[in-house]
Amino acid sequence: MSAPQIVLIGPMGVGKTTVGELLAERLGSTFRDTDADIVAAEGREIAEIFVDDGEPRFRALERQAVRAAVAGHPGVLALGGGAILDAGTRELLAGHTVVYLSMDVEEAVKRTGLNAARPLLAVNPRKQWRELMEARRPLYTEAARVVVATDGRTPEEVAAAVLDALELKEA
Ligand SMILES: Nc1ncnc2c1ncn2[C@@H]1O[C@H](COP(=O)(O)OP(=O)(O)O)[C@@H](O)[C@H]1O
Ligand SMILES: O=C(O)C1=C[C@@H](OP(=O)(O)O)[C@@H](O)[C@H](O)C1
Ligand SMILES: [Mg+2]
Secondary structure (H helix, E strand, O other): OOOOOEEEEOOOOOOHHHHHHHHHHHHOOOEEEHHHHHHHHHOOOHHHHHHHHOHHHHHHHHHHHHHHHHHHOOOEEEOOOOHHHOHHHHHHHOOOOEEEEEOOHHHHHHHHOOOOOOHHHOOOHHHHHHHHHHHHHHHHHHHOOEEEEOOOOOHHHHHHHHHHHHOOOOO
16 A cells, blocks of 8 residues: 555546646556546435435545555545645645646636536636636645646646656656
C-alpha cells in the first residue's frame, strides 16, 4: 500500500479526470477517480445518488472513497469537485501531494456555458460560478501543495505544467 503520486482537486469541469488520465499515462502509472469508484460501488450514477439520498449522503460515500484511494492507490487520483467541502475528506488529504487545478469564472462559463445538463448552472451561470468559486477557492487553496492554472491551456499543457510544478519526470 502506498500513497497516490498526485491527487487532483478543483471545480467541476476544470479537467481533473482528463488531465489525471494524461498524467498517469506520462508517469507510467495508473489512474483512479473517486466519482467512478462511487458509481461502481453503488451501482448508481452520481446524479441518482444526489437525487435519491441527498448531498450529505453523497459526501459521506465520497469520504469513504477518498479514504480507500489515498490508502491504496499508488498512481494518480482525481477527486470530485466538491470533495473538499467535507472536513473529514480534507483531513484525509493532509500530507498528500495535492494539486489544485484552477480556472477563472470566465473560463468556467466558457467550458460549461452550453451544457444544459447541469441544473445548478442553468440560471445565470456566471453568478452561480462566481458564488461557487468564492465559497470553494479557500478550501482548494488550503488543501493543495501547488496550484496549476488551466485557463487557455490544453489538457496536455496542463499535464506538463503539473509535472513541472512537482518536478516529476515522465516515465
Ligand atoms: N484544459 C482544458 N481546456 C478545454 N476543455 C477542457 C480542458 N480540460 C478538460 N476539458 C473538457 O472539459 C470537460 C470536463 O473535463 P473533466 O476532465 O471531466 O473535468 P472534471 O473531472 O474536473 O470535472 C470535458 O469535456 C473535457 O474534455
Ligand atoms: O462539484 C461538485 O460538487 C461535484 C462534482 C462532480 O465531480 P467533477 O468535479 O469531476 O465533475 C461530482 O463529484 C458531483 O457531481 C459533485
Ligand atoms: Mg471528474
